[in-house]
Amino acid sequence: MNLLELKNITKQFGGLTAINNLSFEINEGEILGLIGPNGAGKTTAFNMISGVLTPTKGKIYFKGEDVTKLKTNIIAQRGICRTFQLTTLFKSYSVFDNVLIGCHLSAKTGFWGNLLNTSGVRKGEGKTQEKTEEILKFLGIEEIRNELAKNLPHGYQRILGIAIALAAGPELLLLDEPMTGMNNTETNDMIETIRKIRAKGTTILLVEHDMKAVMTLSDRIIVLNNGVKIVEGLPAEVKDNNAVIEAYLGREQDFT
Amino acid sequence: MNRKHYTKNFIILGTIAFLLIIPLLSSDPYHLQVLMVLLLNIILAISLWVIMTVGQLSLAHAAFMAVGAYTSALLVMKLGLPFWLAMPASGIMAAILALVIGSITLRLKGAYFLLVTFAFGEIVILIFSNFWESLFGGVSGLIGVPPPDPISIPFIPQVRFVSKVPLYYLALSLTLITVLTIYRLKNSRLGLTFGALKEGDLLAECIGIDIMKYKVMAFTVGCFFAGIAGSLYAHSFVVVTPIDFSFYHSVYILIYVVVGGESSFLGPILGASVLTLFSEILRKFGHYESIGYGIALILVMLFLPSGIISLLERIIVKVQELFKRIKG
Amino acid sequence: MDMTLLLQVTLNGLMLGMIYIVVALGLTLIFSIMNVINFAHGEMYMLGGLVAYYFSEQLQIPYMLILVLAMILVGVFGIVVEKFFFRPFRGELLPALIVSLGLSMTIQTLTLLNFGTEDQSVSTVFPGMINFLGALFSKERLAIVITCIVFILSLYLLIQRSKIGCAIRAIAEDREAAALQGVNIDRICSFTFGLGCALAAAAGVLIAPVFYVNPYIGGLPLLKAFIIIILGGMGSLLGAVVGGLILGTVESFGTLFLSVPASNLLGFIIIILVLLFKPSGLFGHE
Numbered sequence: 074m075n076l077l078e079l080k081n082i083t084k085q086f087g088g089l090t091a092i093n094n095l096s097f098e099i100n101e102g103e104i105l106g107l108i109g110p111n112g113a114g115k116t117t118a119f120n121m122i123s124g125v126l127t128p129t130k131g132k133i134y135f136k137g138e139d140v141t142k143l144k145t146n147i148i149a150q151r152g153i154c155r156t157f158q159l160t161t162l163f164k165s166y167s168v169f170d171n172v173l174i175g176c177h178l179s180a181k182t183g184f185w186g187n188l189l190n191t192s193g194v195r196k197g198e199g200k201t202q203e204k205t206e207e208i209l210k211f212l213g214i215e216e217i218r219n220e221l222a223k224n225l226p227h228g229y230q231r232i233l234g235i236a237i238a239l240a241a242g243p244e245l246l247l248l249d250e251p252m253t254g255m256n257n258t259e260t261n262d263m264i265e266t267i268r269k270i271r272a273k274g275t276t277i278l279l280v281e282h283d284m285k286a287v288m289t290l291s292d293r294i295i296v297l298n299n300g301v302k303i304v305e306g307l308p309a310e311v312k313d314n315n316a317v318i319e320a321y322l323g324r325e326q327d328f329t
Numbered sequence: 330m331n332r333k334h335y336t337k338n339f340i341i342l343g344t345i346a347f348l349l350i351i352p353l354l355s356s357d358p359y360h361l362q363v364l365m366v367l368l369l370n371i372i373l374a375i376s377l378w379v380i381m382t383v384g385q386l387s388l389a390h391a392a393f394m395a396v397g398a399y400t401s402a403l404l405v406m407k408l409g410l411p412f413w414l415a416m417p418a419s420g421i422m423a424a425i426l427a428l429v430i431g432s433i434t435l436r437l438k439g440a441y442f443l444l445v446t447f448a449f450g451e452i453v454i455l456i457f458s459n460f461w462e463s464l465f466g467g468v469s470g471l472i473g474v475p476p477p478d479p480i481s482i483p484f485i486p487q488v489r490f491v492s493k494v495p496l497y498y499l500a501l502s503l504t505l506i507t508v509l510t511i512y513r514l515k516n517s518r519l520g521l522t523f524g525a526l527k528e529g530d531l532l533a534e535c536i537g538i539d540i541m542k543y544k545v546m547a548f549t550v551g552c553f554f555a556g557i558a559g560s561l562y563a564h565s566f567v568v569v570t571p572i573d574f575s576f577y578h579s580v581y582i583l584i585y586v587v588v589g590g591e592s593s594f595l596g597p598i599l600g601a602s603v604l605t606l607f608s609e610i611l612r613k614f615g616h617y618e619s620i621g622y623g624i625a626l627i628l629v630m631l632f633l634p635s636g637i638i639s640l641l642e643r644i645i646v647k648v649q650e651l652f653k654r655i656k657g
Numbered sequence: 658m659d660m661t662l663l664l665q666v667t668l669n670g671l672m673l674g675m676i677y678i679v680v681a682l683g684l685t686l687i688f689s690i691m692n693v694i695n696f697a698h699g700e701m702y703m704l705g706g707l708v709a710y711y712f713s714e715q716l717q718i719p720y721m722l723i724l725v726l727a728m729i730l731v732g733v734f735g736i737v738v739e740k741f742f743f744r745p746f747r748g749e750l751l752p753a754l755i756v757s758l759g760l761s762m763t764i765q766t767l768t769l770l771n772f773g774t775e776d777q778s779v780s781t782v783f784p785g786m787i788n789f790l791g792a793l794f795s796k797e798r799l800a801i802v803i804t805c806i807v808f809i810l811s812l813y814l815l816i817q818r819s820k821i822g823c824a825i826r827a828i829a830e831d832r833e834a835a836a837l838q839g840v841n842i843d844r845i846c847s848f849t850f851g852l853g854c855a856l857a858a859a860a861g862v863l864i865a866p867v868f869y870v871n872p873y874i875g876g877l878p879l880l881k882a883f884i885i886i887i888l889g890g891m892g893s894l895l896g897a898v899v900g901g902l903i904l905g906t907v908e909s910f911g912t913l914f915l916s917v918p919a920s921n922l923l924g925f926i927i928i929i930l931v932l933l934f935k936p937s938g939l940f941g942h943e
């Protein structure tokens with residue numbers, strides 16, 4: 074069964090059509106790669122799925138339900154979480170607190186309970202702390218738990234971004250260029266991490282310019298150009314597709 | 330780490346003990362009056378700080394205080410309600426108003442929200458000074474607000490609010506309650522969520538936080554205590570005039586927070602205390618008061634951008650190092 | 658309703674609206690490129706009035722010259738203030754706000770100590786009335802309206818046509834991108850701040866003969882300018898002009914048909930209504 078379905082989505086910014094009649098599906102448990110040259114509309118697609126932007130036309134279904142017009146926080150509640158192309162963190166909080174904040178949806182957030190620090194709230198908070206520990210361990214960042222997010226090196230900041238999104242417990246995780254600015258080792262670690270996340274049953278939509286990473290990770294790939302889906306298929310098919318090569322022509326992309 | 334906490338707790342407990350015995354040290358009504366103003370300013374500063382933790386700047390805090398002051402005074406004077414009911418009612422009134430206004434305006438950020446609250450504050454003062462004069466008393470406001478009703482507790486002599494001393498203890502208790510409540514809130518999951526909104530509300534939304542809900546919550550809580558402060562003010566100082574709650578008063582409250590240091594819980598408390606005393610000392614110098622105050626603001630912002638609390642923290646660290654060196 | 662009265666009220670509203678617009682333009686310009694809500698802006702207006710009083714009553718200098726002199730003096734003062742007090746906080750809303758409040762207090766009180774608190778009047782520059790459509794208008798007020806319109810148009814041309822105006826727009830649009838394109842941010846901020854202050858001073862000079870001068874006169878125009886820029890949209894020059902015209906009209910007719918407090922309230926209610934439907938003001942962008 075498909076987990077997410079985009080149906081004839083169009084997004085216009087004033088006169089500019091960033092996404093044009095885009096339709097695709099994401100199946101449960103897969104890693105779907107979404108690639109395309111700069112300005113193709115990948116981030117815009119993310120913004121619409123996560124509710125940050127509303128499509129001009131078309132519908133988005135998650136687990137069969139129409140989520141097109143839902144607010145971002147409701148969509149997160151339904152089980153879709155995302156990371157950002159430009160690293161976005163709770164900068165002046167520690168790594169631990171960042172992830173703890175990420176656990177918001179499973180935390181007890183009632184006003185009076187928190188004010189009076191009832192036993193229910195304390196138990197709930199104990200659970201979120203455990204969950205935070207688990208996530209830190211899962212991503213191998215438990216050693217830097219007390220560092221402030223803003224002081225982290227870039228690579229760790231990217232991982233922390235994913236940690237925050239995972240804390241919200243998504244069924245579908247949208248990753249916007251998780252490998253940007255990473256060196257080879259870091260990229261390989263990230264590939265492993267993404268595999269691990271999928272192995273836990275989380276479906277992933279991956280936007281990434283690092284072709285090697287996308288080709289190795291993705292079960293299927295969709296190629297966007299100028300807001301239009303030009304190709305959809307298995308990594309091997311996409312790699313040799315003429316339209317794709319055309320779209321990327323003149324760009325320094327590594328297809329090997 | 331532990332030692333720092335130790336020093337901090339010591340300072341806090343010492344301060345509370347000192348505040349408790351002040352009426353024994355000096356019965357000069359002027360001193361108590363100044364301290365009551367100081368305590369009121371602490372309530373106002375720390376409650377504005379709650380609003381600022383979600384990243385919003387309000388210039389309507391004095392207006393919400395006005396709502397509390399008028400509500401409480403009118404409930405007692407016109408309806409004959411006891412102060413002990415009117416006081417919580419004034420907080421609730423301010424909170425309800427904040428809930429309504431906040432739900433509409435908290436979509437706005439930064440300078441926009443600041444200016445809207447400014448406009449709202451002006452409306453409130455305009456209404457109190459020019460409309461329904463038979464109720465609000467116009468520009469001269471409400472005169473002869475009675476002191477709190479006496480409390481009788483079995484086995485203890487009745488407490489009557491005839492002198493400054495019991496009023497001072499009332500102010501001190503309300504201040505402690507406010508500070509403790511807000512401290513609890515800050516250290517709870519809600520405090521964490523509030524701070525997250527300030528840091529990045531898009532990210533917060535993407536992990537499922539309903540940002541409007543928590544912004545409105547923080548705003549309502551902050552304004553509730555501003556309302557309580559208004560009630561305390563009305564019944565302690567007998568007269569309530571609209572000009573007491575002008576936009577400049579709101580600005581002062583904001584200044585307490587920022588000069589004290591908005592990034593820490595103790596900052597607003599420290600700021601309110603230091604600046605209240607500072608302007609009291611300067612008062613002797615007539616017009617030079619404003620100059621002194623103005624220059625102090627500029628200097629603090631230029632040289633201590635995280636507020637005077639950062640200076641205090643630095644001093645504590647220095648003192649501890651000194652102790653270590655003496656021991657070692 | 659008496660036609661003459663209506664016309665006169667309209668002119669009055671127009672005059673006040675124009676003065677407020679000139680004050681608001683400086684304020685909104687400074688906000689748009691520096692993210693500073695300058696509470697000391699009203700003091701610049703006050704200083705303008707003061708310069709007018711001093712030069713015209715004590716030194717008897719022609720008023721046109723006074724206008725220019727006041728703009729230069731206050732403009733330079735603004736540049737100095739920007740360099741020492743605002744530059745360290747560029748882009749940070751809160752500290753700059755507090756500093757501007759500190760400045761406002763200091764400037765106001767320093768003036769007060771040297772000038773006293775008494776109202777001083779400045780003698781009329783264009784005495785007499787003019788007959789227009791059967792209604793009598795004071796020449797003074799017409800002159801003020803016309804001068805303000807000249808200022809507004811010149812500012813428009815400066816911003817739209819000149820090189821420096823282009824730089825100002827670039828910074829307002831996107832500070833970092835402007836810096837990358839080689840715009841000297843410090844210089845432009847300094848210029849804009851000076852320009853904003855000079856405009857406020859000009860308003861103070863222009864209105865001085867109609868009202869009076871004392872150290873406290875800066876408060877009211879500042880308040881009105883705030884209302885105008887909320888209404889029109891912060892940082893928008895067109896918004897400031899439209900907002901000022903709306904406010905001037907509403908207030909003068911409100912005063913005529915209702916009362917002063919009611920007309921003030923009306924101004925605020927309009928703001929709240931506008932913000933409900935367009936949170937960034939009439940011409941602000943989100």
Ligand SMILES: Nc1ncnc2c1ncn2[C@@H]1O[C@H](COP(=O)(O)OP(=O)(O)OP(=O)(O)O)[C@@H](O)[C@H]1O
Nearest residue numbers: 086089091109110111112113114115116117118158
């Ligand atoms: N908020 C917006 N307002 C106006 N135009 C926008 C907005 N967001 C994106 N665009 C435009 O939409 C187009 C698609 O942008 P998008 O960010 O989705 O591309 P992308 O595929 O993510 O590119 P990149 O690989 O560089 O991240 C671009 O032309 C961009 O300028």
Ligand SMILES: [Mg+2]
Nearest residue numbers: 115116117158
């Ligand atoms: Mg992108």
